[in-house]
Amino acid sequence: MPPARPPVITLTTDYGTNDHLVGTIKGVILRILPEAQIVDICNHVLGCDILDGALTIGQAYNYFPQKTIHVVVVDPGVGTQRRPILVSAGMHYFLAPDNGVLSMVYEKADDVVVRHVTAEHYFLSPMSNTFHGRDVFAPVAAWLAKNGQGSSFGEEITDFIRFSLPKPKTADNAVRGVVLKVDNFGNLLTNFTPDHVPQLFAGDGKFKITVGGKEVSSIIQNYSQGAPGEAFAILGSSGWLEIAMNRGNAARTLGVQRGAEVVVTLG
Amino acid sequence: MPPARPPVITLTTDYGTNDHLVGTIKGVILRILPEAQIVDICNHVLGCDILDGALTIGQAYNYFPQKTIHVVVVDPGVGTQRRPILVSAGMHYFLAPDNGVLSMVYEKADDVVVRHVTAEHYFLSPMSNTFHGRDVFAPVAAWLAKNGQGSSFGEEITDFIRFSLPKPKTADNAVRGVVLKVDNFGNLLTNFTPDHVPQLFAGDGKFKITVGGKEVSSIIQNYSQGAPGEAFAILGSSGWLEIAMNRGNAARTLGVQRGAEVVVTLG
Amino acid sequence: MPPARPPVITLTTDYGTNDHLVGTIKGVILRILPEAQIVDICNHVLGCDILDGALTIGQAYNYFPQKTIHVVVVDPGVGTQRRPILVSAGMHYFLAPDNGVLSMVYEKADDVVVRHVTAEHYFLSPMSNTFHGRDVFAPVAAWLAKNGQGSSFGEEITDFIRFSLPKPKTADNAVRGVVLKVDNFGNLLTNFTPDHVPQLFAGDGKFKITVGGKEVSSIIQNYSQGAPGEAFAILGSSGWLEIAMNRGNAARTLGVQRGAEVVVTLG
Numbered sequence A, B, C: 001m002p003p004a005r006p007p008v009i010t011l012t013t014d015y016g017t018n019d020h021l022v023g024t025i026k027g028v029i030l031r032i033l034p035e036a037q038i039v040d041i042c043n044h045v046l047g048c049d050i051l052d053g054a055l056t057i058g059q060a061y062n063y064f065p066q067k068t069i070h071v072v073v074v075d076p077g078v079g080t081q082r083r084p085i086l087v088s089a090g091m092h093y094f095l096a097p098d099n100g101v102l103s104m105v106y107e108k109a110d111d112v113v114v115r116h117v118t119a120e121h122y123f124l125s126p127m128s129n130t131f132h133g134r135d136v137f138a139p140v141a142a143w144l145a146k147n148g149q150g151s152s153f154g155e156e157i158t159d160f161i162r163f164s165l166p167k168p169k170t171a172d173n174a175v176r177g178v179v180l181k182v183d184n185f186g187n188l189l190t191n192f193t194p195d196h197v198p199q200l201f202a203g204d205g206k207f208k209i210t211v212g213g214k215e216v217s218s219i220i221q222n223y224s225q226g227a228p229g230e231a232f233a234i235l236g237s238s239g240w241l242e243i244a245m246n247r248g249n250a251a252r253t254l255g256v257q258r259g260a261e262v263v264v265t266l267g
Helices: A021-032 A050-063 A103-108 A132-147 A248-254 B021-032 B050-063 B103-108 B132-147 B250-254 C021-032 C049-065 C103-108 C131-148 C250-254
Strands: A010-014 A035-044 A068-073 A084-089 A091-097 A113-116 A169-171 A174-182 A188-190 A207-211 A213-215 A233-234 A241-245 A262-266 B008-013 B037-042 B068-071 B085-089 B092-097 B115-118 B169-171 B174-182 B188-190 B208-209 B214-216 B233-235 B240-243 B261-266 C009-013 C037-042 C069-073 C086-089 C092-097 C111-117 C169-171 C174-182 C189-190 C205-213 C215-218 C232-235 C241-244 C259-265
Touching: A010 A021, A021 B214, A021 C009, A021 C049, A035 A050, A050 A068, A050 A091, A050 A174, A050 B021, A050 B037, A068 A132, A068 B021, A084 A132, A084 C111, A091 A132, A169 A241, A174 B103, A188 A248, A188 B092, A207 B188, A233 A248, A241 C037, A248 B169, A262 B169, B008 B021, B008 B050, B008 B132, B021 B037, B037 B050, B037 B214, B037 C021, B050 B068, B050 B174, B050 C021, B050 C189, B068 B132, B085 B103, B092 B132, B092 C131, B169 C215, B188 B250, B208 C250, B214 B233, B233 B250, B240 B250, B240 C169, C009 C021, C009 C049, C009 C131, C021 C037, C021 C131, C037 C049, C037 C103, C049 C092, C049 C103, C049 C174, C086 C103, C086 C131, C092 C131, C189 C250, C241 C250
Parallel strands: A010 A035, A010 A068, A068 A091, B008 B037, B008 B068, B068 B092, C009 C037, C009 C069, C069 C092
Antiparallel strands: A084 A091, A084 A113, A169 A174, A174 A188, A174 A262, A188 A241, A207 A213, A207 A262, A233 A241, B085 B092, B085 B115, B169 B174, B174 B188, B174 B261, B188 B240, B208 B214, B208 B261, B233 B240, C086 C092, C086 C111, C169 C174, C174 C189, C174 C259, C189 C241, C205 C215, C205 C259, C232 C241
16 A cells, blocks of 8 residues: 555536546646545536535535545636635635635634635646636645645635525524525435424424425435325435435426425424 | 555446535545545446446446455435345455345356445444445445455345346247447447347348337448448447447437337348 | 656546446556556547547646546547557657547647557457447556557557648638537637737727627626626637636527637727
8 A cells, every 4th residue: 555645635616527627627736746636526516606516515525534625616706806715624625716615614614714825836827817727726736735834825814705504594483494406316405404493303293394386294214215206305414404205306396496495384 | 656556446326426425425435545546437327227227337347456346326225224235246346235236247247245234333423314325335345445354344145136137038030128228329238149149140131120110220340330320230348239320329310218129030 | 655656547538427438448447557547538528529529638638747648539430440549749648549539639749659559469358349448548558557668559650640620711801710619608619819810819899709690899808807698708728719608608698509600800
């Protein structure tokens, strides 16, 4: 086995996989650090969608080894004055544009340090105005993995951009939330956690969930318990309530997409 | 060069690539075994489709180095009592739910040993009911690669689930088979091998193939020999007869999908 | 860190990711060279589209480390007499069918040596007529990375196939070009470089661009400067003029696809 742990660098982008972009980023990293372990977390973040990017990296990063460097590029402001930042949080590093795409990381970690990356001698030259994944974030990630001195990339800042993830709101007997994501199986990930609606998990059946104009009234433990053709609630793997179907596509059946309202009525 | 061969772990799943799932699995593996060579065989197996998963891993595994660990997660029964299994077969290892997804491996290898993975101390904790790719199969794969003692993961079983891949059936002058898969080019992979229809390969042209209500009457050696706009038969790279077109899409042209009947009439 | 740089092998193919093909290729490489760094540049080149393949590898290769081996398989002539070739150019290696898919590499590099790969003992046996990515190019790439003697794979040839990338043409006050590619964001990559239309970059606004029956009259420095709903021109990251929109999809809005004419009228 190799004598040292190879450095891990992950990619979370909205570049898609229909052209060379993601491959080119990996080339830039390997030219600096040929032994890097490069892992795609997801290159199909919804285009320019900062919330989707925030949810993607926020659900994944903590499963990686300590000191992993996560490159997160959802960057509608590429080429403007928006700052590239280097964040250390929860024993991980992150490189991203300063547009809030790390907001879920900021929520989960309690030791966040953010630096404005200004050490331009690490950037590719000439530098484009449209592809900083290649020209800025990839080389900085590789040099950070190689040299390991975060402070050499720029000064700490405190006015970085962050937003709060949407939280359910309670009024009378109802709690109103939202569909955060539709996964590959058509399951609807909502922003409810058990803390928001402990009664759902009490097992006495005194609730209903309304989404897409339809009612969901059962909560089950695994997908196979679901009756054919019927939507149900289930606790998903990231700690959020999901609306799902057993071997069916809940999003299609309910006619619901990301952003749809989800109302839990209790009692 | 590194002093030892890095362990290879492959992934075959129906998770898709639109969210963090596959990336998170890789993180779990790398946290245990940072030098792992992780390879995606396919993360676009048709959702919950055990036959499609079986065909995917069955065509690929034998091209990997000996002792490769293949993680195969097509798992509609996740969270139920269905067993996670560790299989050794043909000098390879496989981790999968016990639902038949390794049936093609069982057909090809003659030294199959199946264990019920019960060593829960290797699983992630807390363990979800919906994402055992992350919580069960990934950590077991990494610990197996690291420690190499299959017997420490659970007892051998013999009542594992297997199914027979669909085989062509002969009646009178006709042999009836099926489209197993439509590939990226629209080629139709059928379940005929040369053994089922040796006359097709005899070169005397005394056959016709009926699929999607249309007739195919030529068998050729390479795609370029095909006349424009005409479907033909060809021996595919996994040993199955294909129906294909030269720079055309046979599935679309013939209006045929996976599962369609294919009839070879002889003489 | 490992004592030596692991060899890098890249893949650029039209195989897609819905089946085992790309995974199987990686297995073949790893069986020969387990420590290879295998990187996907793109496996979604348009099916059998040699120009799209040429543009993909041509934009990416130069960002990889020297001595990287690039496997480029867009191969409608697989199984015919078309030659497999091994090319060294610009301190990189390339393995591809001799059909012009390396034409952009030939344009960019000035030290091109092309060999006809005839050393069949490196090929897999039995060899299919339909999947030379697995049977020819993957094992040759791995053995080349392992042994490093390009000359042992076959004799140099000079009659290899190359084509010229489409270039804009000037007539009167107009320069006529074409859309080479539509990227993941719907941006239109054209074949104009600043050299073809220096007046566009002069900043005096005396030009119009016509594409899809619509006029584009502004050129800006970054995507965010674009007014909502309005298409604009911008210099893209590969040195070509792009037609794009700020958080919009130019291809969809303009009703334009790859191959569409783009006319720049000056003065």
